[in-house]
Amino acid sequence: MKKILIALCLLFISLVAFAQESGSQAVLGKWYTEGNKSVVEIKQIDAKFFGNIIFLKEPMDKNDPTKPKLDDKNKVESLRNFPLIGIEFLKGFKYDGKANKWVDGAIYNPEDGNTYFASMVIEKDGRLLLRGSLDAWGFIGKSQYWTREPSAN
Secondary structure, rough: OHHHHHHHHHHHHHHHHHHHHHHHOOEEEEEEOOHHHHEEEEEEEEEEEEEEEEOOOEEEEEOOOOEEEEEOOOOOOOHHOOOOOOOOOEEEEEEEOOOOOEEEEEEEEEOOEEEEEEEEEEEEOOEEEEEEEOOOOOOOOOEEEEEEEEHHH
C-alpha cells in the first residue's frame, strides 16, 4: 500500500511538472504582429523567453530600396546600422504558471527606439495578447494581439 501511495504521488508530481512545462512552451514559435507588419519568432533560452524579428512586410528602406530597413532610431548609436530583421524584439520573459502568462519581460519598439516593460498571455481563441507599458505594473501602455503563423501549427 505504501509503495502504491508513493507511486501515485510521483505520478501526480510528474503530471504537474509536465503541465507547467507544456504551458510555458505554448508561446514558442512564430507570431504575426498586429497588422501583419512582421513575424516574431519566440524562443526559450534557459528559463526565459526571447523573440527576434524574422520577417518584415516591408523589409527595404523607403529611401533606398536596395538596402534593408535599419534600426535607425535605436537609442544606442552603435546599433543603428543593424537591419531590423534579426533584432531581439522581446527580452527576458519568465513564465508564471499560476497566472499562465509570461511576465517581467521587455519589448523593444523600433519605431521610437524605446524599450518598454511587457507581459504576454495566450487568449482562449489562441491569439497572443502582448502588453507593453511605461510602468512595471502595466497601467500606462498599449496592448496588441498577435496571431500564430499558420505553418507553426
